Structure formats: C-alpha cells, structure tokens
Amino acid sequence: MTPIQYxxxxxxxxxxxxxxxxxxxxxxxxxxxxxxxxxxQYRKVLNQLSDEFHLIAPDYPGFGNSDFPSAEAYEYTFDNIANTINTLLELKGIQQYALMVQDYGAPVGFRIATAHPERVTAIISQNGNAYEEGLSNAWAKIKEFWHNRTKATEDALLPIFSLESLKWQYTHGTRNPELVNPDTWHLDYLRLSRPGAHAVNIDLFYDYQNNVKLYPKWQQYLRDNQPPLLIVWGKNDAYFPESGAAAYKKDVKNIDYNIYDTGHFALEEDGNAIIEKIRSFMHKL
Incomplete structure (x- = not known):
C-alpha cells in the first residue's frame, strides 16, 4: 500500500x-x-485500495480540514459545493474517475456526473440516494422545514448536532456498535461546534430539497449513460433505507447489488467486505 497523503x-x-x-x-x-x-470516513478505503487504485477524498468547504468560510463569503448550496469539488478535480488534472458517493456525496457526485458524463467510469453508492423512494419517514421534520422555514422549524433540527445524535447516526442499525470508532462522531461534533457551523448546516438542510427536485435529471442520466453501478448499502439506515438502493434497478442494467445488515455508515462495520467488493467491481471495468 502507498501512504495516505494529506x-x-x-x-x-x-x-x-x-x-x-x-x-x-x-x-x-x-x-x-x-x-x-x-x-x-474513507480512511479504510484509502488504506486498503491504494495498492491498485488512485484514490482522492476531498473535504467539502466547512467540513473536515477544508476552510470554513462564512456564509457571506461562500454560498453553502449543493450546486456550489459540487462546482468546488469539480474544479478541484480539474485543477488536479483528473479527467477519468469512478465516483463513490455516500449521503451528501450523492448530490455532489450526481451533479458532477450529469455535467461531465464522459468523465465518469462507474458509480459506487454506499447509501447514496437518488430516488424519492429512498427518503424514509425520518425526513419528516426536514420536509416540514422545507415547506415552512421559521425559527421554530429551524430549532426543531438543532438536536441533530448534539453529541448523542451524532453518535446515534454512526451506531444506529449496526450489529455491534463497539465496532464503530468513537473518534468519528467526536471529530464531527468538534467541527459542528465551531461558531456559525449550525447555521451553515441548516442552510444545507434547506437546500437539500433542490436535490430531490433533481432526482428525475439524475435518473435520466443513469438511463442514458448506464454507468456500471456498485451498490453497497447498509439496510438499517434510518434516513436512506434499502428501498433507495432497490430503486436504482429501475434505471441501470449493470448493477452489482449488495445489501449489508448495518447502518448509515456501512464502512464502519462492514468495511473489509465492502472494500473487497469495490476491488472486484473495479477490476471488471
């Protein structure tokens, strides 16, 4: 394996x-x-697949170790985040790539794919949703917020940023929560505790409704381009249930379909199995 560079x-x-x-x-x-x-979240993938593949995992603005510009200096929308990540890839001279998407990675990745379908060699979806069937009842408060943005509907979402809620996102639906590294939710909590972080992420929650509006466009992209698709989905995800994975079968013919008895961050518990699936899938391209 080659070392990870930061x-x-x-x-x-x-x-x-x-x-x-x-x-x-x-x-x-x-x-x-x-x-x-x-x-x-991709540390295991980077560690285990670098022997055969070139891997790049960016942090979005306001996330991870990237800059956290103010909302006045940077427009926190999925359109803009996708433009930023696409520009990063272009500046790096990366013109052909498979996309691995999870959660927010799906709206970022599908925007890139629909803008540049000729660049995308394959899509790997780990609970990366592109269908209304893939939105569970857990979205009820967020949907209410979309329909009526007030201080009350914003405040109703604030518990999502608590340490207990972040831990729940990583451990809910897992077979053994002791297999999930607690550094994950503690790192996220530290970043979400920075001044202004709640407001920026509330803006992104609000903008998520524009992802749903783009689902038909993304589905048309899948039908028209038929990218090889690997599904590696945690079926116990409270936000994106297995129905979101199954929906891809409507539009894509070449699917390697794998469902795991785990939660939203499937790599935490089933990383080794998923990584071997990625390896064999990529070999077939």
Whole structure:
C-alpha cells in the first residue's frame, strides 16, 4: 500500500483539504463523503485500495480540514459545493474517475456526473440516494422545514448536532456498535461546534430539497449513460433505507447489488467486505 497523503489546494480562494493515495497512473476513484463527516470516513478505503487504485477524498468547504468560510463569503448550496469539488478535480488534472458517493456525496457526485458524463467510469453508492423512494419517514421534520422555514422549524433540527445524535447516526442499525470508532462522531461534533457551523448546516438542510427536485435529471442520466453501478448499502439506515438502493434497478442494467445488515455508515462495520467488493467491481471495468 502507498501512504495516505494529506494535501490541500486553493479552489477559488477556498483551501480544500483532501486525502490522496495510490499511483496516479492507476484508475482513479473519487470518494465523496456525507453529513456530518469528512474524508475521514474513507480512511479504510484509502488504506486498503491504494495498492491498485488512485484514490482522492476531498473535504467539502466547512467540513473536515477544508476552510470554513462564512456564509457571506461562500454560498453553502449543493450546486456550489459540487462546482468546488469539480474544479478541484480539474485543477488536479483528473479527467477519468469512478465516483463513490455516500449521503451528501450523492448530490455532489450526481451533479458532477450529469455535467461531465464522459468523465465518469462507474458509480459506487454506499447509501447514496437518488430516488424519492429512498427518503424514509425520518425526513419528516426536514420536509416540514422545507415547506415552512421559521425559527421554530429551524430549532426543531438543532438536536441533530448534539453529541448523542451524532453518535446515534454512526451506531444506529449496526450489529455491534463497539465496532464503530468513537473518534468519528467526536471529530464531527468538534467541527459542528465551531461558531456559525449550525447555521451553515441548516442552510444545507434547506437546500437539500433542490436535490430531490433533481432526482428525475439524475435518473435520466443513469438511463442514458448506464454507468456500471456498485451498490453497497447498509439496510438499517434510518434516513436512506434499502428501498433507495432497490430503486436504482429501475434505471441501470449493470448493477452489482449488495445489501449489508448495518447502518448509515456501512464502512464502519462492514468495511473489509465492502472494500473487497469495490476491488472486484473495479477490476471488471
């Protein structure tokens, strides 16, 4: 394995941190993280697949080790985050890549894929949703917030940022929560405790409704381009249930479909099995 390098690059005035491993001559996999995490969630993938693949895992603005510009200096929307990550890849000269998406990584990744379908060699979805069937009842408070943004509907979402809630996001649905590294939710809690972090993430929660509006466009992309698709899905995800994984079968013919008895961050508990699936899937491209 090659060592993970911890780098950063200025993207339109915002310093974007990213982890990179592997030989750049090998096939590239871009690893796009979810909420409330960072590239840290892909540490096992970076460690184990760098022998055969070039891996790059960026932190979005306001996440991980990237800059956290104010909402006045940076527009916290999924459109803008996707533009930032796409520009990072272009500045790096990365023109062909598979996308691995989880949670927020799906709306970021599908925006990149629909803008540049010729660049995307495959999609790996680990609870990365693109269908309304994949939104569970756990979205009820957020949907109410979309329909009526007030201080009351904003305040109703604030418990999501508590240490207990963040721990729950990592451990809910796992077979053995003792297999989940507590550094994960403690790191997220520290970052979400910075001044202004709640407001920025509330803005992103509000903007998430625009992802749902784009689902038909992303599904059309899948039908038109038929990217090889690997599904590695934790079926006990409270936010994105297995129905979101099954929905991909409507639009994509070439699916390697794998469901795991675990939660939202499936790599925490079933990382070794998922990583071997990624390896064999990439070999077939």
């Amino acid at each position: 780098k950063s690059l200025d993207v339109n005035g915002v310093n974007i941190a990213y982890r990179e491993a592997g030989n750049t001559n090998n096939p590239t996999i871009v690893l796009l993280h979810g909420f409330p995490s960072s590239s840290h």
